[in-house]
Amino acid sequence: MSDPLAPLLAALARESASSSDFDLNPGVVLPEGRKLRPAGVLMPVQVIDGVAQVLLTKRASHLKHHPGQIAFPGGKQEESDADVTAAALREAHEEIGLPEDAVQVLGVLPTHETVTSFTVTPVIGLIERDFTITPEQGEVEEVFRVPLGHVTDKANFSVQGRRWLGQRRHYYTVPFGPYYIWGATARILRGLAERMSA
Template sequence: MPALSAPNVTSIDLNAEVFEKLARARLLAEPPVLNGTHSSGDDDLNPDAGRFFPHPRHAAVLIPIVAHAPLSVILTERTGNLSAHAGQIAFPGGKVEPDDTSPLAAAVREAREEIALDGAFIEPLGYLPTYRTGTGFIITPAVALVRPGFDLVADPAEVADIFEVPFQFLMDEANHKIDSRNWRGNERRFYAMPYGERYIWGATAGIIRALYRRLFSA
């Protein structure tokens, strides 16, 4: 079957139909191979930081693009009592378990567990290359179009809040800031995309940046 041609569009032009065609043309159709290499990660802005986790764990996240007009992206705020990334903005996702048949299966399972997103509303579109975090994970992002009509309920053990951000805002490079903070005695730089009272940063912002580059800079 011939590959779909990617339309020459910007995020301003996108509706659900055009986005689906663009995503299927430019995303990976199969999960990326976990061979220790990656196309993006927390170290991209910190090339001299070194590796603190030589044996990273595998995780998957779902990037849920809601087929509203205009498009939006579902994000969560993690609860403050979690052992990792407490209080941060995140995509639904978590560790890939042995019973998961694919990173997509893991991401969909986590979305159901964390925010009760029914898989019947999810149309998988493809994958981004892996993203390595400074906290010891290699993340496989799975991108999906989500049909409206779902009801979301946060798991109070993991999710403090669920909200949506306009896709156009996240895909506007002017909103991709570079911030920094001190970590382990060194300055660490990272992408940040402040949206109102929400401070989207770190791996989540890095994955959004990777999605932007894949869709609009390829």
């Protein structure tokens, strides 16, 4: 029986460029000297019945920023965090109840710059034991799993657009069932998909 994590581990060993929310919008001119804040997100991977699954969150609908969007658990690096990996693990514990000692960090993906001026480091973590998913009620509406194979298959992605700050902005989407995965989350997954198909 093949290792469900083998394609992921092979992808992590490959090189690729960083990404941004502006990749599909070449006309956007970013301000010189802009200050980006470091952040970390965790892509929690769990093998269930021989299938690699990714845990994602649906953000609470009342939030000021990105309400209802699909996201990896994560957030900005605090002074108390040793690095962005520590920030990602801390936030995953706070947002979905994932104990830090239940995660084996497999590696990181290239950074992703967001429209909200964060430079996000995606951390890939293998969940090594069962835990009770506990959504942080003030921030997370739902936690769900999606097969890793679905969100790393380039055929499942499309480019869509909407008006943003008076201009048409394009972005990747990778829908799954009732979940509309787009924006930074979809762009990070698209980057992983490209590495896995290299």
